[in-house]
Amino acid sequence: MQPAHPVCVGRLGYFKDAASIPEGVTHMKNKLLGLLIAPLALVAISATAQNHEAQTRVTAASCATCHGTGGVSTQGVFITLAGVDRAQLLEKLLAYKKGTLPATVMHQHAKGYSDDELARLADFFSRQKR
């Protein structure tokens, strides 16, 4: 038989075991937990956004060989991506990935990324100054 442990519900006090906690108290406990967890979830979301931004910058650096630093091409043969409309960039990247837009090299690059990663790249380059 399990020994009955007193159950702590924080500042509300101790109860002999979980079953003896009145329903109203568990309810309050859940509400309190919700209040505690909600800000943590927000922190987690913004940390993910920051990771994405950092990861996108690293990925974008690999595009720089051809499209220039920050997507500003200095070689006439390559296309400047900086400041181009986000939707337009994404449409092309997705088309390269699907193979519906003819390409010499871009279909290979685009296939290496998830649609979300391509969306973040499109967003990144659209935000760069020419």
Ligand code: HEC
């Ligand atoms: C090896 C050189 C090279 C690299 C690296 C490269 N690209 Fe490209 N990119 C090209 C070329 C060349 C084209 C023209 C299409 C083709 O022939 O593949 C192009 C076209 C594009 C276009 C379409 C531009 C337009 O307006 O038509 C986008 C968007 C693009 N690249 C994004 C990227 C992104 C994002 C990366 C990094 C993940 C990247 N490229 C890496 C060479 C490169």
